[in-house]
Amino acid sequence: TKTMTGTVLLQLVDEGRLSLEDKLSAFFPEFPRSDEVTIAMLCNMTSGIFNYTDDEGWGNEFTENPTRVWTPRELVEIGFSHDYDFDPGTDWHYTNTNTILLGMIIEKLTGHSLENEVENRILNPLNLNNTVLLKSGTDLPGQHSKGYVWDEGDYSDVTNYFDISWAWAAGSVCSTPIELQKYV
Numbered sequence: 001t002k003t004m005t006g007t008v009l010l011q012l013v014d015e016g017r018l019s020l021e022d023k024l025s026a027f028f029p030e031f032p033r034s035d036e037v038t039i040a041m042l043c044n045m046t047s048g049i050f051n052y053t054d055d056e057g058w059g060n061e062f063t064e065n066p067t068r069v070w071t072p073r074e075l076v077e078i079g080f081s082h083d084y085d086f087d088p089g090t091d092w093h094y095t096n097t098n099t100i101l102l103g104m105i106i107e108k109l110t111g112h113s114l115e116n117e118v119e120n121r122i123l124n125p126l127n128l129n130n131t132v133l134l135k136s137g138t139d140l141p142g143q144h145s146k147g148y149v150w151d152e153g154d155y156s157d158v159t160n161y162f163d164i165s166w167a168w169a170a171g172s173v174c175s176t177p178i179e180l181q182k183y184v
Helices: 002-014 039-043 056-064 072-080 096-110 114-123 177-183
Strands: 148-151 154-157
Touching: 002 039, 002 096, 002 114, 039 096, 072 096, 096 114
Parallel strands: none
Antiparallel strands: 148 154
16 A cells, blocks of 8 residues: 555656655644655655554554544544654654655645545556555455454454554555556
């Protein structure tokens, strides 16, 4: 999913609709230090913005209320409720918050949903008929692999347990190996 979000973003760069050197503040000035973070830093994980999936409160809510529907804004606000991990551009740390922000920027620039942009810019042109970016829900379409977690000495199938909205631009694509190969 992250690569598809990045692909759409880079298409918008090629179209001249934004630059990788643009600041986050051009799109979301309300976020702390957004004038120090470039789009490139969001793409290459050097923004320093906290990863919302590392937030203990989010993790508790995620496991206690697995069908909760998360909005992208809620996820980003969790990331910004923490201090930056480091000054923007000075280090590297994997953070889903960056990719959610990129999805939000895509929507702001195009006036369309990220799902629509991925479908029209990637899935339809490549005839990826078994691939979809899901916005929410626990049901995955078609045949798909299973997801398991190790819990108290045994594996539990969590494939259809968590609402996919928790991942959105950072991990909610459902596809097949053949279609992913075709995309790549």
